[in-house]
Amino acid sequence: MLVNKKKMASVAEAASGQTPVKGRSQWQDAMGRFKNNKASLVSVIVLSIMILISFLGPALSEWDHETIDWALTGNAAEMGAPSIENGHFFGTDDLGRDLYARVMQGTQISLMVGIIGTIVAVVVGVLYGAVAGYFGGRVDNFMMRFVDILMSIPYMFILIILFVMFGRSVYILFIGLGLFSWMDMARIVRGQTLSLKHKEFIEAAVAAGVSDFTIIIRHIVPNLLGIVVVYTSLMIPNLILLESFISFLGLGIQEPLTSWGALISEGAKTIQYGTLWQLAFPLAFFVTGLFCFFFIGDGLRDAFDPKER
Amino acid sequence: MIDNKNNFKKVAMATAIAAVTAFTSMSAFSAAHPVTGEELATDQSYTYRLLDGIPTIDPQLVEGVESSVVVRDLFEGLLNQDDLGNNVPGVAKSFDLSEDKKTYTFHLRKSNWSNGDPVTANDFVYAWRRAVDPKTASPYSWYMEMMAIKNGAAVIKDKMDPKELGVKAIDDYTFEVTLEAPLPYFPGMVTHTTTFPSHQATVEKFGKDWTRPENIVGNGAYTLTSWTLKEKNVRERNAKYWDNANTILDKVTALVINDENQALIRFKAGDLDKTEIPAGQYPSMKKSNPSEAYSFPRLCNYYYTFNLSDSGPEAFKDVRVRKALSYALDRNVIVNNVTKGGQKPAYTFTPAATASFEVPAVDYASWTQKDRDAKAKELLAAAGYNKENPLKFDMIYNTDEAHKKIATVISQMWKQKLGVNAVLANQEWKTFLDTRKKQAFQLARGAWCGDYNEASTFLDLVTTQAGYNHGKWVNKEVDQLMAEAKTSATPNVNYTRVEQIMAEEMPVIPVYHYAGVYMIKDTLKGWPVKNVQQTIYSRTFYKTAK
């Protein structure tokens, strides 16, 4: 993903450099700094509200995301405008489906795509990087060569082919996006692991005869959390953006489910027909959501990497 | 529009040539239209939107409606269609039919290729052999087989040399075709692009590159002056065309604009003379541009087909379920509130616009929607589906904005009226074709545009052996009726019976019959709105002054 590698590496340095010894934990330090960052804090609050609304909001409306209000079908431009009276708070789409309910539903899906996709990427990336870094030598060389190869592949193309091949479902979306985003993570984690592995507590564990796998899971991975947190917050918005692009190509989510990307792309197509609410509401949610993620990401990065302040 | 400097010289030259031509034939048409007397615009150029790049303009390889439009401008076959779809002379002035109705003799006029060579019967012989030659591997060679030309099928199967094909040049201007069996609609078939002549020397000299603007030699009213894939295709007046004096339009430009909404913006901005109106936008366009928004019937149907083969769901084998789903589908909502482009609700498979087809009275067409809904609920309950045991199935359609809307609306109708859970799945085109062909679906979208203007082009599709019968519906009586219709003097009797059987058995759910829904600039005249097959010849258009 479009995350600045050098920066990540420096964050990583900072994060691990402080990890084991300090009395006050890295976490407490970072959280303290994060709380002082107003933009990030506000973003956390806004984002929490948004998530809350997307799950609780539908209860406020008599309409759900798929039911058609037949009275409005095909008359979106004349009668589908946002209105409190007929219960369509955000108006309706061309077919007379309630946009409010659809935006809520789309918010859930998009956030889920961002978060689950990132989790897939993080799990794969952390394990891969940790294994490569921990074992080092030939294993490391081979594994990282492979990452280099993968990174040279125009993955957007392969992703399109994958969608074409396997048809589309939410799961393909989660997995597909995740599987094409773990390489950066793996590289950074590997670097971290290389430096961690010579620390006393790891060597002690090795001497005590703890198995390699246990060491990786119990001792290495927990020490990478700082970097993982930062990286995650930066990756989520990028995956959401990527999903919107895929939706635009008509390869995203299946009807009647929807996503920010699908809603916005529909809204953008009908931009000239006087139904601007179809673009405005999903776009507002999308932009707000991504703003929050970016600010949180920036805040976390600054928090874990005090050099910049 | 901003002029293109790179092409300026070319354009200037072409304009000069056109001016000279116009001057020499000025007496034939001055600033007024020779027939209608309308005042003509000085700039006789026509620009239209093309959905996608033209894959090929080789007459023998060409497929698809849009490509055929280009080919009909650049080449001319034995016969043409007029604006009602009737056959009129093309390169052939006339033709004779032998006693046994198996030999057609076409008498060609003296006309020239764009390089000055005469167009002779040998050019047709060459082109027709080329179309069936396995080496050409024309995806439309099956069309030549359908024309029942002697030995055609054997040549395509590589069992005979292309020279054995039943075509012959008696002399330079007499072209003879021998058929395997009499085929009453054969003359109409030679208006199709696969049968157009090609210039042997050019094809052989340039190979696959022969269709490039710098190489191509055609015999149509226009010659190709520029062709960039996925950008544009420009045709300009061919001064050597035999009927050039009666051609008014000088230049035809096709601009590729992938997104239909974007194309409409470009139309509004004045960049286009013609574009399609996106689904649902016809009424508002008609309101804002009453003289430019057109809707007219076309020879196509739109339906959903049940998978009745062994791989299909058990539920669909019950005719009550099929009928219930068809009855509960409110076609008026689809055509009035979703597509909104003057499409006609369909209760029969064959469109009413089909020539000499009388729409049979099928029972449910005359009911009110309320009656249909009540009947549907009754039938579904009788078939054993209810709240505790709801009917559930997948319905597939290919990725497209309009198909998506229609499928969504249909599934919601069933859900709200019948409590049926139809799970939507859109597949991209090639996957969709594959799924449907392998009967790996439950309910699938289908649509067919008539190859020729007669009901059998549609009803043949539901016979047992038809390749397009994706639902694998088998009805012996229908097979027999359709076989009889081929030679019957009153085929409509058979067609009516077939439609009635279909209404009784409901192997497919007819949804609507197509309409052509276009924006056409009010200065552009001559669009053949009455030709349901939309066989377009740009040379029949002209532009009037404002």
Next chain:
Amino acid sequence: MFSFIVRRTLSSIPTILILILISFALMRLAPGSPFSTERGLPPEVLANLEAKYGLNLPWYEQIYTYLRGIIFEFDFGPSFKYKDRSVNDILAQGFPVTLTYGIWSFVVAVAVGIPLGIAAAVKHNTKFDYAAVGFSIGAQVLPNFVMAPILVIIFTLWLNWLPGGGWNGGQWQYLIMPIIALSTSYMASIARITRSSMLEVLHSNFIRTAKAKGLPTSSIILRHALKPALLPVISYLGPAFVYMITGSVIIDIYFSTGGMGQFFVDAALNRDYSLLMGVTIVFGVMTILFNAIVDITYAWLDPKIRL
């Protein structure tokens, strides 16, 4: 330096081979064939077509013929859909188009993004800084498939200043909107990265020393801070250029430029095997090339790295 380039070149060969194999395999596994149509072709016609395009051969022979064609004759084969063009013809038409507006967008993104980022960093915590950050995040999250139709409505429909699409040999009027639509979000990313890395450098000890010595701000920035501050920006530029090119499909769709992006998507949808492979390979080579250029530039700027 030279041995580094040689090494990079050699190591890219297996990458491209793997890329070819992956896309070949994926494509063949996808349902449908290049010749499947609504109507469905009779078997004998299909057989003729398959014979013409070599699809009747076993897969290993197909890939062998394909690779041999590329390596010895630089021939990517005939297109399955565009029956009178070869893949080489199509690449020769579409690739310069994509590259033209791609490079221009890249130049614009860099030329605006970097100064904007620097200015924001220098004026840290001023209104200008906040505006720049706000703009860059906003621009980064506005999808270009929203921006493109808005641009056309404004500049073509309302103002009638610019043509709403087409390429016309790359005349400047036809380039403006594609460049705006493509470059904006990258411009924003570049500005954000430049800003934060500049901030980092400005707070470092050697800049503080320079300031203490009383050097003028402009000379501190240009002489001392710029080079280290640009390092992270440069490492971003490689992937950014590649993303720009891969994202070009939206530009092609909205502005009918006839570039490679749409050819690729359509080739995938039409199962135009050879065209798809051709485009994938060209883009793969470009990705590798750009990553290599970035690495070299990076090493040249950063004395700590030895090649």
